[in-house]
Amino acid sequence: MTETLVSTYLCMTKDIGLGGNLFGGVIMSWIDEAGAIYAYNQTKAERLVTVKYTEIVFERPVRVGDIVTFYASNPRFGRSSFTFDIEGRVEGGVVCHTKGTFVAVDESGKPTPLPGKA
Numbered sequence: 001m002t003e004t005l006v007s008t009y010l011c012m013t014k015d016i017g018l019g020g021n022l023f024g025g026v027i028m029s030w031i032d033e034a035g036a037i038y039a040y041n042q043t044k045a046e047r048l049v050t051v052k053y054t055e056i057v058f059e060r061p062v063r064v065g066d067i068v069t070f071y072a073s074n075p076r077f078g079r080s081s082f083t084f085d086i087e088g089r090v091e092g093g094v095v096c097h098t099k100g101t102f103v104a105v106d107e108s109g110k111p112t113p114l115p116g117k118a
């Protein structure tokens, strides 16, 4: 399976939640940013919106000083939609994984075919 290293983040003290680990909302924002980068790179669409992430599983805690790297794989091209798998890893293993879908839209926000799918 071909996978692409998309982006890397450093967990800092400002990112920590009350439980003492990386706050879930922060890592979800990192997932969506990495997903967007991957979707734009793969589709070459002008405008994409996030339509869905399936179940997001947090497998293990991320702590201050950990470097989280996101890898995307298994790209699937629909008419206007693009779906992929994405996971975050720290040294030693997977910390989270999910599946994302973006949709290409026009200026009014309506779905439009991906480049090459018109």
Ligand SMILES: CC(C)(COP(=O)(O)OP(=O)(O)OC[C@H]1O[C@@H](n2cnc3c(N)ncnc32)[C@H](O)[C@@H]1OP(=O)(O)O)[C@@H](O)C(=O)NCCC(=O)NCCS
Pocket (backbone or CB within 6 Å): 048, 049, 050, 051, 052, 077, 078, 079, 080, 081, 082, 101, 103, 105, 109, 110, 111
């Ligand atoms: C994404 C959006 C444009 C889709 O509009 P829609 O009227 O439901 O679109 P359609 O039913 O015509 O479907 C268009 C494509 O989206 C896919 N899609 C729509 N809802 C989906 C869902 N819940 N899960 C997976 N794919 C979905 C369809 O399968 C279709 O794919 P295809 O063209 O490859 O066959 C609309 O739901 C939207 O604007 N959502 C808000 C997006 C947003 O603000 N995101 C957060 C910030 S980026």
